[in-house]
Amino acid sequence: MPDTAPPDEAPTTVLPADTAEPAPTQEPVRPSGFGRRGVIVLVVLALLLASTIATGVLWLSGRGVEADRAAALDAARAAAVSLSSISADTADADVQRVLDSGTGEFGDLFRQNLGSYVQMVKDSQVGSTGEVTAAALSEADEDSAKALVAVRSEVRNSQSPDPQPRLYRMQMDLVKEGDRWLVATLTFAG
16 A cells, blocks of 8 residues: 555655664853853953952052151150250159160160269259240151251259250151151261
């Protein structure tokens, strides 16, 4: 009998399982991930983060430099006031304050003449009160600074009981020892 399949249906051939046609090849499935755009976004974010961190570090280090300069200038001011404020009644403590603010040549010179200086202040009944009228740093780095300080002082002693005004200009070299700024050298400018 002739094969009479309806015209709209095509004959199908059934092959045994061992002769089945291989499945068509497919492109490998990529695991879901960022893709190229995702990698670019990650790189941009990493660069922004690095830039933000670098900016923060520079800003903080700049603030540290400013704080160091301010501390050096404060130390110069305090040393100038200590040096120009002394009284016969408190000479030992006043001189100790000067010693505490000094190091190096300045500290050594003051230490060498300590006894005679205190005695002279007591014998002459010296009384002096100083105030800084202007101060500035001419140079500064992380462990040294140069300061210029103007001081106005009123001085009296046994021969001049009425306060006499005095003006001083001091140039100081400061060094940082630990976390303190100390006067290493001091000269009076004319």
